[in-house]
Amino acid sequence: MTAPRTAQRTLTRRHVAWSSTLGVILMVLLVGIAWKATNALWFLLFPLLLVGLVTAAATAVLWGLRHF
Amino acid sequence: MEQQIERSKVVVRWIVAATLFGAVAYLKRTGSLTIPWSTVIALTAAVAVLNLIYWSILRRGAPRWLKYVTTATDLALISFLVLFTGGSGSVFSVAYYIVLVSNSIRYGMGMALYVAIVYNLTYVAMLAFAPPAGDLTTEAVKILAFWGVALYAGYLAMRFQRYARILESYEETIARLRAELGGPRPAK
Numbered sequence: 001m002t003a004p005r006t007a008q009r010t011l012t013r014r015h016v017a018w019s020s021t022l023g024v025i026l027m028v029l030l031v032g033i034a035w036k037a038t039n040a041l042w043f044l045l046f047p048l049l050l051v052g053l054v055t056a057a058a059t060a061v062l063w064g065l066r067h068f
Numbered sequence: 069m070e071q072q073i074e075r076s077k078v079v080v081r082w083i084v085a086a087t088l089f090g091a092v093a094y095l096k097r098t099g100s101l102t103i104p105w106s107t108v109i110a111l112t113a114a115v116a117v118l119n120l121i122y123w124s125i126l127r128r129g130a131p132r133w134l135k136y137v138t139t140a141t142d143l144a145l146i147s148f149l150v151l152f153t154g155g156s157g158s159v160f161s162v163a164y165y166i167v168l169v170s171n172s173i174r175y176g177m178g179m180a181l182y183v184a185i186v187y188n189l190t191y192v193a194m195l196a197f198a199p200p201a202g203d204l205t206t207e208a209v210k211i212l213a214f215w216g217v218a219l220y221a222g223y224l225a226m227r228f229q230r231y232a233r234i235l236e237s238y239e240e241t242i243a244r245l246r247a248e249l250g251g252p253r254p255a256k
Contacts, residue, residue, distance in 0.1 A: 034208035040195035043211055047185045050215050 016063045023056025071130035073174050077138060078123050084166060085115040088149065091160075095153075103152045111149060118145075135175065140186050142167045147190040155198035156207055164191075164214065172221040176229055180222030184215050 030049045033042045089112050095101040096108070118141055125134060146167065150158040164187055172180035188211055195207055 030212075034212060035205055037204050037208065040192050040199065040204060040207065043192045043195070043208060044189065046208075046211055046215070047188050050212075051181070054219065 011059070011063055016060055019056045020060045023053050023060070026053045026056065070132075070135065071126055074122065074130050074134055074138065075126050077170065077174075078119055078126065080170060081115065081119050081142070084163070085112065085119070088160065088163065092149075092153070095159075101153055107152050111145065111152075115145060135171075135179070136182065139167065139171050139179070139183060143183070143186045143190050147194045150191075151194045151198055156195060156200040156210070161210075165217065168214070168218055169221055172218065172225050173228075174225075176225045177222035180218045180225065184218035187211075187214055187218075 026049050030046070030053065033045060033049075037043065089108070092101060092103065092108055096103065096105075118138075122134070122138055125131070143164065146160065146163045149160050149163070150156075153160055168180070168183045168187070171183050191207075191211060191214075195204075200207060
């Protein structure tokens with residue numbers, strides 16, 4: 001007799017907490033660079049920061065909506 | 069499909085290039101711009117040559133890499149135009165948005181992100197060559213605003229593509245049902 005299969009969550013609360021924390025750190029970095037940068041080359045980090053931030057925000061929102 | 073899209077981009081590129089050439093010539097005549105004629109001619113010739121190359125490639129078909137190359141060269145040429153017409157204060161900065169909207173509506177979120185990344189790189193390169201006089205925060209806000217428009221345009225394009233797919237499946241279902249109903253009836 002096999003044990004009944006339970007639905008396995010692909011994303012746990014811990015994952016979401018970590019990614020949200022990372023998202024907040026990325027946002028602080030983004031605002032800090034935009035506000036205080038003295039050299040335009042710092043803006044080259046924007047794609048990394050923004051993509052990370054949007055991914056973290058999307059993960060948190062979708063998890064909140066019980067998508068995962 | 070992609071061949072058709074790229075062909076239409078070639079036509080739009082001719083129109084935009086002619087419009088920008090006219091605008092530069094007018095502003096130069098009124099004394100608002102100090103860009104030398106040699107630079108204007110060189111930029112226009114670069115657009116024309118690239119457009120002819122793209123057209124000749126498109127006669128045989130549309131390779132997968134072509135859309136990325138055409139978009140990157142468009143953004144690079146606009147960055148040169150912006151650089152030579154006043155840097156960050158240039159009136160031609162809005163041309164970046166033409167490339168963004170035209171590509172993200174046609175290709176979706178992936179292309180919107182690609183345009184935003186290439187814009188980010190080319191605009192920063194332009195700022196490095198012609199640093200603005202004032203605070204850099206304004207430039208950061210411009211880049212972030214472009215990212216905002218890119219993400220929103222990409223999201224809208226994604227939704228539009230989803231509705232188009234749903235509509236296509238409905239059309240297929242209707243066609244299948246019509247064929248079933250119109251087919252030969254079994255003999256009684």
